[in-house]
Amino acid sequence: MTSLTNLLSLYSSEIPRNVLDEYRNKQNFYLYGQLKMSVDDIITQEKINIAKNINQQQIKKYGPPCNNLEQMSVQRQDYLFSQIIHFLNLYNKENK
Numbered sequence: 001m002t003s004l005t006n007l008l009s010l011y012s013s014e015i016p017r018n019v020l021d022e023y024r025n026k027q028n029f030y031l032y033g034q035l036k037m038s039v040d041d042i043i044t045q046e047k048i049n050i051a052k053n054i055n056q057q058q059i060k061k062y063g064p065p066c067n068n069l070e071q072m073s074v075q076r077q078d079y080l081f082s083q084i085i086h087f088l089n090l091y092n093k094e095n096k
Contacts, residue, residue, distance in 0.1 A: 002095075004029060004039045007087045019083045031084070033077035034058065043088060051081075
């Protein structure tokens with residue numbers, strides 16, 4: 001596992017521009033829109049699982065999005081999270 005800073009540096013030419021723009025020059029981010037982390041924190045499987053669990057709890061507590069704006073926000077976080085996971089998996093394959 002590695003940090004978001006390292007992923008952005010290693011894969012800057014492969015990461016979609018909108019993802020780079022989202023995280024560039026930031027000190028913190030929310031993993032899956034739920035778990036606040038420093039861009040220099042190591043993204044572990046445990047942290048991924050915590051973020052997923054928080055997300056599921058939020059869905060159970062508040063229900064599905066109630067309007068288009070909320071739906072777009074959820075879709076955006078899903079997309080950003082999937083991109084982080086994709087590049088983490090790539091990093092892990094290359095660094096076994």
